[in-house]
Amino acid sequence: MWVLPKPTDDAKTVFLDCISIIQDKALKKRLEHSAHDVADAAVRYEAKVASNKLYTLPRNKSTKANKDIRVLGLVTISEMKAVYTNCFALRGTKGRVLYDKILAQPKNSKCPYCFHRQVSTIDHYLSKAYYPLLCVAPVNLIPCCKDCNFTLGSKYPKQAEDELLHPYFDNVENELWLKAKVERTTPVSVSFYVSCPNHWDGLLKDRVKHHFDCLALNSLYSAEAANELTNLNYLLSNLLSTVGRSAVMDILKEMRNSRRSAHVNSWQTAMYTALAKDVWFCEGGFVV
Ligand SMILES: [Zn+2]
Numbered sequence: 471m472w473v474l475p476k477p478t479d480d481a482k483t484v485f486l487d488c489i490s491i492i493q494d495k496a497l498k499k500r501l502e503h504s505a506h507d508v509a510d511a512a513v514r515y516e517a518k519v520a521s522n523k524l525y526t527l528p529r530n531k532s533t534k535a536n537k538d539i540r541v542l543g544l545v546t547i548s549e550m551k552a553v554y555t556n557c558f559a560l561r562g563t564k565g566r567v568l569y570d571k572i573l574a575q576p577k578n579s580k581c582p583y584c585f586h587r588q589v590s591t592i593d594h595y596l597s598k599a600y601y602p603l604l605c606v607a608p609v610n611l612i613p614c615c616k617d618c619n620f621t622l623g624s625k626y627p628k629q630a631e632d633e634l635l636h637p638y639f640d641n642v643e644n645e646l647w648l649k650a651k652v653e654r655t656t657p658v659s660v661s662f663y664v665s666c667p668n669h670w671d672g673l674l675k676d677r678v679k680h681h682f683d684c685l686a687l688n689s690l691y692s693a694e695a696a697n698e699l700t701n702l703n704y705l706l707s708n709l710l711s712t713v714g715r716s717a718v719m720d721i722l723k724e725m726r727n728s729r730r731s732a733h734v735n736s737w738q739t740a741m742y743t744a745l746a747k748d749v750w751f752c753e754g755g756f757v758v
Pocket of ligand 1: 581582583616
């Protein structure tokens with residue numbers, strides 16, 4: 471949903487750096503022999519992501535029953551996943567330096583998937599449970615919040631429309647696609663929806679909608695909007711009683727302009743846009 475600079479670190483170099491701390495010589499040697507497969511997997515990943523065909527990459531299904539299945543005949547899925555856990559995410563390891571660097575990328579620590587909550591972990595865009603060769607490939611590692619990471623779990627795309635917006639490769643920041651609607655509930659509420667520009671291709675529209683639905687962003691943004699509306703009530707009530715509807719509309723437009731200058735598709739921009747043009751709301755619909 472939000473663009474981040476693509477990591478420049480090379481997948482094979484990162485992998486070899488990670489496994490350099492492994493004490494078990496036999497395991498280390500088998501992992502070293504897998505390094506070229508790790509590099510190939512990252513190259514295939516970059517070739518596919520540009521054309522939205524990541525879903526065509528072969529998967530290694532990892533379950534309790536077959537966690538010891540070998541990846542390309544050299545190491546097991548669980549051994550490969552342990553490289554991430556023990557040699558990359560673990561504090562004090564050489565890999566953790568890159569982990570922290572990726573974690574620090576988003577501006578103001580905002581999660582690039584939901585652009586609301588704080589970044590606190592790393593998500594495998596293609597799950598390490600199914601794509602173990604990509605477990606420490608930098609282009610597959612997305613800094614995100616715990617809620618988005620939990621929601622995504624081990625999901626994987628089965629078709630192009632299932633591919634979430636990729637912060638390193640997709641840019642939908644500059645054209646308006648997130649909108650909001652004032653709901654005449656008691657108290658008033660705001661709902662959010664996707665409305666993409668007509669000139670976008672059908673696949674991109676489907677992916678934005680999938681991203682929005684998969685991460686339950688309407689629910690997240692509506693809850694935040696409810697809190698914002700509570701905070702606005704005092705200010706808007708005073709303006710309405712002392713100046714009138716036009717003053718309410720004017721302040722909401724200013725708030726919209728301020729939010730929009732920062733981010734075209736933030737939930738705040740969408741909410742203030744909807745509030746400022748809703749006559750019922752501006753004439754007192756906000757009063758609890
Ligand atoms: Zn998030």
